[in-house]
Amino acid sequence: MKKWFMAMTIAVLVSSLFGATASAASLPPAFVSVVLDGKKIWFPDAQAYVDENQRTLVPFRFVAESLGAKVGWEAPSQSVPIERDGQQIRLQIGSNIALVNGQEVALDTQVVTKDGRTFVPLRFVSEVLGAEVEWDGSTSTVTIHTKDISESDTDEWGRLLRKTDLPKNAADYPYILADVPNEMYEMAYPPSRPSESKVSSELYATIPEYNKQNVDIWMGHLKTFGALLLNVDYRTIDDTWAQAMFATKMQNSNAELRYIREYVDWVKENQIHIMGYLEPEPSMIFYDGFGADYIRVKFRVQFLSFKHHERLIYDNWFPQEADFEKNVWYEGYADIKMVTNVGGHWGSTLKVSPTASLFFNHTISKVE
Template sequence: MIKKTIMAAIAVSVFAGGIMTSKVSAEPGKDLQIIPIIVNGQKVRFPDTEPYMNTDGRTMVPVRFVSEMLGAEVTWENSTQTAIIQYEGKTIRMPIGSKTVSVDGEDRELDTAAEKYDGRTMVPLRFVSEVLGSGVEWDGAAHSVKVTDAKYQTKVDSGEVKLDPWGREYSKTQDNNWIRLTDLEGVGFYKSFSSKSKSRVFIEWLGSAAHVRTGNVLASKIRSYYAVQLNVDYRTINEDDFIKAFMASASGNITKNELTKSQFENIIRKYVKWVKENKVIAKGYADPELSAVYETNRTTWIPTHFKFMIISANDSNQAFLDSWDVSFWSDPVKLKTGVWYDGYSNVRTDSNVASALWGEDHGLSDTENMFIKDSYFYNVEVK
C-alpha cells in the first residue's frame, strides 16, 4: 500500500534518532473547531455535545455543566421548555427559542436565543456567566473562552493560584518531566503518557513568548485540519476540500516536495473514495495540550485531546484517515458506532527548515496521529 510505503520512508529518519517506544457538524452552520471553555482555571470536559459558535457569532454551551462549575443549580421545566438557573438567591429563566429571558422576574433581551441540540439545552455563554457574576474573556489567538468568578480571581491576584499562559491552573505537585495542570491530573493524563518525556525542559528552553506565539499557530493548524478529518459525511465529502485542509496544516516536508505531496494527495483521494463506498458519517474535535509539548529528534510532539463519534459506517474500524490502512506507526483499531470516544494521543509536527525545533513553519508530519502505538488512551476501550 502506498500509505504504508510513505510512512516507512518518513519513519526511517525519525527512528534513526531513536524515538519513543462536508460534514456532520456540531450544529449545521456552526464552528467545527472545538471551543475550549476554561472555568476558574479548569478546562470543562463535556460528556457529549461541545460548545459551538452559532450563526449570530455567539458561543453556545450546554447550560448545566458550565453553570454548575460556577456553583449554580440548573433545572429544566418541561411544560414551558425553559432552563432555570439558580445562583446565590438569583433566578434566571431561559425559554428555548426566545431572546427574552427573566432575571429575578425582570425581562432582558438577548442578541441570541437558547436552543436545544442533541438533547442538551444550549445557552449563550456570556450572558449566563455575567449574570452569575463571572468575567468572560475570548482569547482569539488560542480559540478559547475563559470564565472566572470574583472569588477565583482574588486567588489568582494574590498568587495563591498560578495559571499557565492559557488560563489553566498549575498543579501544586510538579515534577521534572511535565509542567503539570490540575485538570490534566484529574483525567489521568500524566499517568498514561510516558514519564520519560522532557516536556518541561523543552518548554522552559523555548521561553514563554515563543511557546505561546508558536503554540497558538500550531494548535490552530491541528484544530482546523481535524475539524475536517473527524467530521466526515459520505454524502457531502469533497476530496479537493479534504486535500486543501490537510496541506494547509501539513509540514513543508510534505507541501514543498512535489513527489511527497502528490503521494499524500493520492492517499486522501483513496480514503475519500473509501468513505463514500462505506457510507461513513462521523463527528469530532481535536484540542491540543500546549503545556505538554515536547521534542525528540527534530519531531515536535503535541499531545492532543481527541473526542469523536462514528455515527454510521459499514466498517467502523477504518472510519477516519488516522485509522484507515494504517502503517506500522499505528495500531489497527476496533471502534464502536454511536458512542463518544474521549482521550488523548500525540500529533507529530516537523518542519523543512534546517535545525528547526519549534516554529510557525511547523506542520503535521503525516496522516496518522490518533492511534500511535503506546501513545494514546480513550475512555472507551479501543482494541
C-alpha cells in the same frame, strides 16, 4: 487576552479558525475550549462551538451547574428554569429573550438544542450569571472567572498549577496542572533518538522558539486538524473538507491531497458519520531527536454511522481490527506529530505532519 463584552469581537477573532470557508456545510463548527476558574472544563459530550453566525455557544447545564446554579427542564414549554443566588432565570429554546426575575433580557443569538443538549450564547454567562469572561482568539479559548486567582498559581494560559500527588516523571514538564490526571503525564513517549530528544521542561527552558506566541499557533493548527479529523458526515462532506484537511498538514507537494480525496469518497460509500474533539496540551511537547515535535492531546470520538469498520478516521494507523461500537464515546490520549520544512526562525511554521496519527502512540478506552 482581552475582556470580551461584544459578540462581534468573537466573530472577528474566531473567523480565522477556518478562514473563508467557515460557512461551508461540509466543515464542522469551530470548537472552543473553556477554562473555569483555572481548570479546563472537559465536557462529558457536547462541546462549546462557534455557530454559522460566528456566535460562541456553550453547553449550558454543565457550565451553569459549575457556577453553582440549579438548572431544570420543562418539556411542554421547551424552557429551562434556572436559580442562582436568589435570581430566577428562564430560557426558552428558539428564543433570544431571557427572563431574569421577570424582566426581559435580550441575548445576541437564540438558545438552541444540539445533540440533546441546550446551548446558550456566551454573553449570557457573563451578563446574566454574573461571571467575568475573557476570550483568547489565538487559541479559541474562553476563560470564565468567578473568583480571583493569583498569577503565581497559574501558567501562561491561566491554568491552575498543583504541587502535590505529582506524576512519576514530573521533572519532564515545566509544571504540573491541577486539571490534568497523572496518567496523561505518565504515558510513554513516542520512539526517539535518546541522545537528541528533549522533554518539554528542556524545550521551554533552552530553546527560544518554544514560547507562548509560537505554541498558541501550534495549538490552533492542532484544534483545526482535530475538528476536521473527528467530525465527518457522509451527507455533507465534499472537496472543501479535503482541502481544509490538506491545509492543516506540512506538505512539500500535493501528493497527499489525492489520498484525502479518496477518503472522502470512502466516507460517502461507507456512510461514515463520526463526531468528537481534540484538545492539545501546550505544556506537553516532546522533541524526538529526528526532527519532529509531538504534542500530547486528549481526544473523544463517537461513531454514529458506518457500514464497515475500515478506515472510519483519516489515519494510516487506524486499527484494522477495531470493533468500535456505534453511539458510544471513546476517550484517550495521543501524541500528534508536528514538523516544519523551514530553517532558522521556524516557530510559526510548525504544522501537523503528513504521517501524524491518533493511533500511533496512544491510549483509548470506552467512556463508562
